[in-house]
Amino acid sequence: MRMNPDELLRALLFREFRFGRYTFDFLEALLAVCITGVGYLLRTPFEAGLPHWPFLLAEWYLAFAGAVLIWRYTESRKKTIGTYSILLILPTVIADGAILRSNACVGAVLMICALLLLEREEKWLFTAVAAALLLWSVKYIGILFVCIVLRQNQRLKSTQLLLLLAAGGARFAYAYRSWLNAGYTLVTFHWPNIYEIVGKEAVQGQLIDPIALVGLFLTAGLLLMAVWLFGQGKLFGLGISAGTLLRLFLFFGLAAGYFLPYMDQSYGYLYCITGVLYFMLEPGEFFVPVLLQIVTYTGYQECLNGESMMPMAVFSGIQFLIMAYLGVRLLQEAGVIKICRQKN
Numbered sequence: 001m002r003m004n005p006d007e008l009l010r011a012l013l014f015r016e017f018r019f020g021r022y023t024f025d026f027l028e029a030l031l032a033v034c035i036t037g038v039g040y041l042l043r044t045p046f047e048a049g050l051p052h053w054p055f056l057l058a059e060w061y062l063a064f065a066g067a068v069l070i071w072r073y074t075e076s077r078k079k080t081i082g083t084y085s086i087l088l089i090l091p092t093v094i095a096d097g098a099i100l101r102s103n104a105c106v107g108a109v110l111m112i113c114a115l116l117l118l119e120r121e122e123k124w125l126f127t128a129v130a131a132a133l134l135l136w137s138v139k140y141i142g143i144l145f146v147c148i149v150l151r152q153n154q155r156l157k158s159t160q161l162l163l164l165l166a167a168g169g170a171r172f173a174y175a176y177r178s179w180l181n182a183g184y185t186l187v188t189f190h191w192p193n194i195y196e197i198v199g200k201e202a203v204q205g206q207l208i209d210p211i212a213l214v215g216l217f218l219t220a221g222l223l224l225m226a227v228w229l230f231g232q233g234k235l236f237g238l239g240i241s242a243g244t245l246l247r248l249f250l251f252f253g254l255a256a257g258y259f260l261p262y263m264d265q266s267y268g269y270l271y272c273i274t275g276v277l278y279f280m281l282e283p284g285e286f287f288v289p290v291l292l293q294i295v296t297y298t299g300y301q302e303c304l305n306g307e308s309m310m311p312m313a314v315f316s317g318i319q320f321l322i323m324a325y326l327g328v329r330l331l332q333e334a335g336v337i338k339i340c341r342q343k344n
Helices: 005-013 026-042 053-074 077-089 091-099 104-119 123-136 142-152 158-180 210-230 242-259 265-281 287-305 312-334 336-343
Strands: 016-019 022-025
Touching: 022 026, 026 053, 026 077, 053 077, 053 091, 053 104, 053 265, 077 091, 077 265, 091 104, 091 265, 091 287, 104 123, 104 242, 104 265, 123 142, 123 158, 142 158, 142 210, 142 242, 158 210, 210 242, 210 312, 242 265, 242 287, 242 312, 265 287, 287 312, 312 336
Parallel strands: none
Antiparallel strands: 016 022
C-alpha cells in the first residue's frame, strides 16, 4: 500500500532513532539543528566577531553536557532538548562569550563535568575536577562549602575533602594577596553584591582596603555557619536529591559572591547555567533562574555601557531575596525549621 506525501512526511517527522541507549525522533533532531544554527548566528553580528574557537566549542559542549545531565536525572526528552536550547541562546552566555570574549565558560564546563561524575558516583574523578575548578578561579570558592556538606552526607571521604580544601585555600590566598595590594576599589568590577548597598568606595591612603578585608572574614564565617545550620537536620543523613544538590550549589555559590569583594560581572555566569538545570528539575521554581538571569545580565550591561537600567543596589536586593529563598528551602528540607519549632 502506497502512502501519500502527507503520510510519508508525518512518518519521517516522528520516526525514532536510537543512539546507544538514547532515543530521539526526527523532529527533535531537526529542532536541535535549528537551535544550534540560531545559537551560531547570535554570536556573529558583533563587531568583535566570533569568540575564540576554544571558548565557542566550550559553549557548545556546555549546552550538550547540561542536556546529558538533565537526561540522566529525568530521562525526559522534552527537558533534555529544552536544556540544550536554553543554554545555547542564554543572553548571559552570548554576552560573555561573543561580546566580552571571557573564559567563564571554562569554569561552567568543569562544573557540569563534576556534576556528571558525582551523579555516576565517580568520587575521586569528581574530586579531581572540582579541585581543578577551585584552582581555576577564586570565584568558585562557594563550591568548597558544598563539598563540606557532601562530606557530612558521606558522599565524599575526608581525604577528598582535604584535597579540595587545599586547592580552594591555595587559590583563595593567592588571589586575595594579589588583589588587596593591587589598588582595586570595590567599584572596579560589576557584580551586584552587598557592597552596592553598604558602600563600595575604598578607603584612601591605605595599603589594604579594610572593607574588603572584613568582607573576606564575613564570607567565611557566614558560609561555615550555614554549613553548621544545615547539619543540624536529618536531610543529609538520608541522602541528597538532584534538586537539593543543585539548590546547595546555587545557595553557597551566590552567597560567596554576595559577600566577597572584587567579584566581576562574569561571577553569575556559572549560576545562571546551574539555574537552568535547577528549573528543569524544579519547574515550579522558574522564578529563581529568571531573576538570577536579570541580576547577572545587569552586571554585563553596566560593564558594557557604564550604567545599568536601575541602581545596582536594587539588583543586589533581588539577589539577596533569591539567596534567602534558597536558604529557607534548604532549612525546611533539612528539618531545621521543624526542630526549632518543636524546641520552642
